[in-house]
Amino acid sequence: MIERLALLIASKIKQFESVTVSIDIMAYEIGRKLNNYIIILLTLLLSYINGTLIFSTVAMISFVCIRKYSGGLHMKSYLSCIISSVAIFIFVPMVRLSAFGTDFLLSISLIIYLFYAPNVFTGNIHPEGWMRKAKIISIALVIIAFYIQLSAVSLVFFLQAILILPWKGGARKLWGKC
Template identity: 30%
Template sequence: MNWIDRSALRIALSIRNNYKDAASERVLFYALSLLINSAFATFIVLGISLITNQVVSAIITLISFSVIRTISGGLHLKSSLACSITTILFLTMIIHVEYQFTYLGAIINFISMIILLIEAPKGIEHVSRISPKHYPILKILCVCFVLSNFFLQSSLLSSVFLFQALTLTNFTYKIANRLEGRWVREEQTCKNS
């Protein structure tokens, strides 16, 4: 168990011990794990962007990623720490990579829109209260969000949308499952030796 999960579990147990009417330990743990994970990733990304003088880009990236991720779903890694590290790495990279929207950005935006049109929403069945009957509306919102960038012409948003769109693809799910399986086997090997 990593430090995010240990912290979430400790706080969840404390809440359950002091407030009997609180949600179940499992629900509290999951919610707290997401909260700590998000806060940690946000803090680190903002910290790095402060050092590199990219705070505005970081804020735009964090907000746009949060919105598109909420309405489109995507891959959820089994380890909250792996999720934080992956989010930090990719969002920090997105903030610091610049290119012209006119050429590459428009193509990336179009690819993201197609992926979202085909795949979104995905993986939100067990983490959202949104009824499946509203999923077509979420798909339309995703596409509209990406379409708006053809007017804004932000390479930053194009990169955010592509990163999020890729978390919806079967290819990314397969890579994540393979890597997570390898990490589990390595942890078990270390514990056994």
């Protein structure tokens, strides 16, 4: 669905503009942007209706921040990415954890980030020293979360920690587009 829309938009751009970039590359980038915008819009709309706008927004921003530096598993399609992301951002704020529960999830997350962050994909090019900085930033974000003590933040950090675990024979690879 998103893929076809992105391809249609890219084709129209190519038709009316003298762009040197291939349609496939444009469609990929347009699809990524559409994916992100749809996730943001659906999360804001549904969380507003649900009455969890602030905590859903906090969950979304926290997830984006930790994911930028820790990497992780991707969904196989834009639609599955949209559904899973919006579900996380909508339902996570409904879960209330005790201080112990929050600290427990953050402790597990911290251990996972210590060993596995960043889980970057083959083919991504980063400047020298980026991996070390990304690990330090990921760990620092979790440590900051210990002080914030928000259930939504601890849950999304834990869910993201699960996404950086090596699932297929320890291989780190690109699974999809999200």
